[in-house]
Structures are given as C-alpha cells and as structure tokens.
Amino acid sequence: MELAAPSGAGSGAAALNIVVLVKHVPDTQLNRRLGEGNTLDRAESILSELDEYPLEAALQLAEARGGEAGGNMVTAVTMGPAAAVAAVKKALQIGAYQGVHLSDQALAGSDAAASSLALAALIRHLGPVDLVLTGLTSTDGETSLVPAQLAARLELPQVTFASSLEVISEGDSHKAVARRDGDTYADVVEAVLPAVVSVTDQINHPRYPNFKGIMAAKKKIIKTLSLADIGVAGEDVGTAGSWTVVESAAVRPPRTAGTIITDEGHAGIQLVEFLADHQLL
Amino acid sequence: MSAVLVYIDFPAGSDASPDAAGTGTPTAGLSKMSMELLTLARVVGEPIVAASGPLSEEVRTALGSHGVQQIFQCEQSELREYLVAPKADFLAQVAARISPAAVLLDNSAEGKEIAARLGVALSAGVVTDAIGLDRALLAEKAVLAGSYLVKARATTSVAVITVKANSVTPEQAAHATAPAVETVKVSFGPASLGTRIVERTARPISGRPDLSEARIVVAGGRGVNGDFTPVEELADALGAAVGASRAATDAGWIEHSAQVGQTGKTVSPQLYISAGISGAIQQKAGMQTSTLIVAVNKDADSPVFEIADLGIVGDLFSVLPQATAEIKRRRS
Ligand SMILES: Cc1cc2nc3c(=O)[nH]c(=O)nc-3n(C[C@H](O)[C@H](O)[C@H](O)COP(=O)(O)OP(=O)(O)OC[C@H]3O[C@@H](n4cnc5c(N)ncnc54)[C@H](O)[C@@H]3O)c2cc1C
Ligand SMILES: Nc1ncnc2c1ncn2[C@@H]1O[C@H](COP(=O)(O)O)[C@@H](O)[C@H]1O
Secondary structure (H helix, E strand, C coil): CCCCCCCCCCCCCCCCEEEEECCEEECCCCCCCECHHHCECCCCEEECHHHHHHHHHHHHHHHCCCCCCCCCEEEEEEECCHHHHHHHHHHHHHCCCEEEEECCHHHCCCCHHHHHHHHHHHHHHHCCCCEEEECCCCCCCCCCCHHHHHHHHHCCCEEEEEEEEEEEEECCEEEEEEEEECCCEEEEEEEECCEEEEECCCCCCCCCCCHHHHHHHCCCCEEEECHHHHCCCHHHCHHHHCCEEEEEEEECCCCCCCEEEECCCCHHHHHHHHHHHCCCC | CCEEEEEECCCCCCCCCCCCCCCCCCCCCCCHHHHHHHHHHHHHCEEEEEECCCCCHHHHHHHHHCCCCEEEECCCCHHHHECCHHHHHHHHHHHHHHCCCEEEEECCHHHHHHHHHHHHHHCCEEEEEECEECCCCCEEEEECCCCEEEEEEECCCCEEEEECCCCCCCCCCCCCCCCEEEECCCCCCHHHHCEEEEEEEECCCCCCCCCCCCCEEEEECHHHCCCCHHHHHHHHHHCCEEEECHHHHHCCCCCHHHEECCCCECCCCCEEEEECCCCCHHHHCCCCCCCEEEEEECCCCCHHHHHCCEEEECCHHHHHHHHHHHHHHHHC
C-alpha cells in the first residue's frame, strides 16, 4: 500500500500537510533501566505522552481546515525498532490519518545527532510538507535537542516550545504564529511555513482514542521504511553515527522515606528544628 | 592549552548587562551561571567568551578576573529579533576561528537549543544537563528522572556541553587578565532568519532567587487551593525560590515558569519543601535529586512521603505559617 501524496496546494486552499513525530519510549510510570552498552531497556514502551500534544495540535489544525476530506494530511512518523510501530498505531487510533515507521537495525543507539539526521532524511523522502510537529522533549532522552537539530538539518525555520500555535493561511501561503514562554520573557513568534514546530504540554488537552477511532485505525496505512529506502548509510546513524557516548552509568540509590510525623500543633516548629539541624537557616 | 568557548547570553533587548538571573553575585554584572561556566572552562583549558551583545566595562573586568583572554561579541540586531538560530550561527562562526576543544552554554531551554544547532553546524556531539565536567571533557549527568548518574562524552573533535546551575562553586582565576574585545560580523543563513520575534513581554521580576539556581525551593500544589501566600511567606523567610506543581500552574494560581517537573524546571536545591503536592511521577522527575526533601501534606498516603526526608502529615495552612513565624522569632 502506498501513502497518500496530499498537497495543500491544489486541494483546499488552506489545507495543510502535517508530519507529527511520535516516539516510542519506556513507560515513565514503570521502573526504567539502562541495559547493555548503557542504552535504554526498551521493553514496556508506549507512545511518549509528550508527543500526544503535537498530535492533538495537528488534528485540530487539520480539522479546522476540513480534515482529510478537505485535502489535509496528518502523518504520524516514528523511528525505532520493530516494536516502535505501536507508537504509530496509537497515534492512528487517536486520529492521525496515516503512519510511517522508520525501522532499521543500524539505527540502534542513535543519539540526537543521528536521530535528527535520519528523521530529516525521512521527512525529505516523504516530500514537501507544511509543518513538522514534535513534542517538547522525549521522556526517555530528555534532551530536547532533536527539534532544533531537525530544523537546522532541513534548513527550515524553528518554532520551538510553542505553548500556543495558530496557522494563518493566505491562499497557498501559511504562517505560523506561536507563543513561547521563556523564563525572563514571553514571546510571540512568527514563521512562514514550512517549519519545524515543537509544542509544550500547555498547548492543548490531547484527546483519547475512542472505539470508533480504534476501529478506524485498523484500516489506516502504515508504511515501513528502511534506511536504504530513504538513502541513509548505516554508518551515519546508530552507535556508529552518534557523536556522543555514555561511558559509564551508575544507579542512584532510590530515595527512601525518612521521618514521618503527624502535626499535633507543633509541626511548623519541628520543621524549623529540622532545618536548623541541617544548617539551613 | 586548548581554548574553551563560553557563551554568555543577554536578555535580548536589554542594555549591556548580561542575564540578570544571578542574585547575590560576588562579581558585579556577571550572572552566577556565567561564572560557573567560566570556572568549569578553566578546568579544561583557556576560557574565551562569546557574548550576544556589547559588554560594559564592569563585565569586561569581571571576565578578566575569571581569566578570560579574549571576548568575541556580536552587536547585530538579528540576535534579538529572531529565535535561537542567529545565536547558533554566531557561535559557530567564532568556533570556526578559534577551534575550541569545547563550547559551554547554560542549560536553559534556549541554551540547549543553541547547543543543538551548534552541534549540527560543527558536526559536534552535544551533551546536555551536565552537573560536572573533568579535564577529559567527560560530563556527569543524571538521566531517567534522576534514577541514574552517567558519564557521557562527545566523540567529536569539539564538544558542545550545556551545564546545569549549581554544578560548581564559582571561583575567580588565580591571575586576572585584560581580555581583548573583538566585535564580529556574523553572516546568517536564510533559514536562520526564519522565525521572527514579533512581540516580547518581560516577566515581572519577583526579587526572589531564580528557581533553577536557588539553594532552597518552597513549592506549592493543588493543596494551596488558590492561595500561595503561606508558600511565598515561608520562601521569603528562608530566602528561597517559589516552585509549583503543574496542577497549581494549570489552575493559574502562579505563572508557568514556576512549574517544577518533567515539563517544567528540574531543580536540585539543598532543600525542597513540598506543600500540598501529592508527588506524581512527573513532579518527582523535577525535584528528586534535591539534597533534602520536606513534604507537608494532609494525606498520609501521598506518594510524596516515600521520598521525603521529613514528612509532615498536616495542613499546610497551619504548618507553613507556624514555621515562618518560628524562623522570624529565631532571627529576631
Ligand atoms: C505530560 C504530563 C506532564 C506533566 N508534567 C508535570 C510537571 O512538570 N510537574 C508537575 O508537578 N506535574 C506534572 N504533571 C501532572 C502530574 O501528573 C500531577 O497531576 C500533578 O503533579 C499533581 O499536582 P498536585 O500534586 O499539586 O495535585 P494533586 O495530585 O491533586 O495533589 C494535591 C495534594 O495536596 C494535598 N492537600 C490538599 N489540601 C491540603 C492542605 N490544606 N494541606 C496539605 N496538603 C493538602 C492533598 O492531600 C494532595 O496530596 C504532568 C502530567 C502529564 C500528563
Ligand atoms: N526516534 C524518534 N521518532 C520519532 N520522533 C522522535 C524521535 N526522537 C525524537 N523525536 C521527536 O523529537 C521530540 C524531542 O525529542 P528529544 O530531542 O529526544 O528530547 C520528541 O517529542 C519527538 O516528537
């Protein structure tokens, strides 16, 4: 089965072709472990909860423009081992229109540089897009590097940490307007599409898959691609293509509960005594 | 000795003073974070500074007392007018000239993004969230919400490293220098001028220490029920920063920049006082590397008690004010 080749141009004037990057990550609610070679044990993984926000943003933008019938496309894309297709399946159940899974042995152990290289090649392979939406950070790597590196590699404007996102269309030309909350400033930023946009968990309330969505997802297309398909050499990604290495890892002993007291009218004073004992006053 | 490039960012649009976040800084004009970066840079090599705006005399002197040999500054307005990318272009062009062994930046959201782009521009490995750095550029960092400590390294000829606040005690150099200043002219790639900042609102200055740098954090959650006063008063009595759970920031009781956790700030102060916060995994991700944790919660079964050094089962509206009054009493 082939992917649909939608293009905003030609269909509905304001239609958008959106790629959403969704990562398959170990469940943060469970105990996460580093395994062999100090890489992450990827058993018991799920769709990164922070990637539900860009997906919701994509669906809302597409729906406001008439959805699939209006010529819009929302493609959920993941890169990862065979099991990572679960992240795409979940995205399709939530509402993405089609999925792409980049899977290749050689990808194992990719750092942000290698991941962004592969994802950039994959996005180029998919053809012209209006928007690449990503999450704020992956809940396993926690680096937030991929969106900026992807924008740099694709030579597209980078609109990052968007806590709100609007797309204003004039004919075939689209402009993203986003709010970005920094520590010292709150900014409104603007970029002409195509652009790479990362969104925070402030942007919306992601929907849950419903029964209809789960049934509909069974009919949706998932295309699996290898590195050869997208023209990337194995040595440029994975451990070989990564520019960083984790040399050693030590488990931090989990915190244990200390003293628990129940307030009987003096707990505030006991708190201060505790601080005094630890030279914190 | 190899050169280490240290990036000093200015709040764009401000005058010639670097990021005002540092409080109680022994060297006027330079933030504590910048001083930490310079201190670490000297562990590795010779510090050279790239600053995103013109420097005052005061800051130049401060940089000299940190042993900085050379300052490159960019005065082009693009660094203020467009998001992130022009700053990375500036750093990449300075790095191309001096071939540093490493580039050090602060670990703010923007610091990490500049690092990300710089990594691509220089074909350099990027290590974020470093809390320590040795001579061989091996960086120490916590991963998986603080459950592991790892040592990571860039395998490339130049390493890009972002360093968390409070990783090192700032120290001046043994010998002060008089750094040479050069204003560079950066050429920007077309895509670097792709995202324009069209509106900018300065956040109100609280007068409290910066959340990421503070020695003590007092944080409130849904349990404050709309009233942060007891949290703020205790924070002020302790000279602490105020933090919050996402439930409290989502409710609009306090600004989002106060949020601690997976999608807020990661803090590791000497003391974290958690009040009216249940201790969800996403909250713990941002605070469980604190040296000491005190939790005040009405519900004895709250998960936060599993990680508290001192847990107080009680009402924050009586425990916190009593503690504040006791601190004031002891001090007077
Ligand atoms: C993608 C994602 C990202 C998230 N990121 C973050 C994050 O970065 N930071 C974060 O904090 N959360 C985050 N969350 C939310 C997190 O899961 C919790 O919902 C949140 O931390 C709960 O906040 P809380 O503890 O204040 O509220 P609750 O869980 O409602 O707990 C309130 C607590 O206050 C106690 N209480 C009530 N009244 C009093 C009183 N008078 N005195 C003492 N105690 C009282 C109660 O016993 C209760 O334990 C995230 C969630 C998701 C899905
Ligand atoms: N392997 C991957 N597959 C799909 N998307 C990814 C992958 N890695 C990173 N991303 C995207 O990039 C964002 C930031 O990830 P990171 O830079 O790893 O913190 C995530 O929220 C995803 O949207």
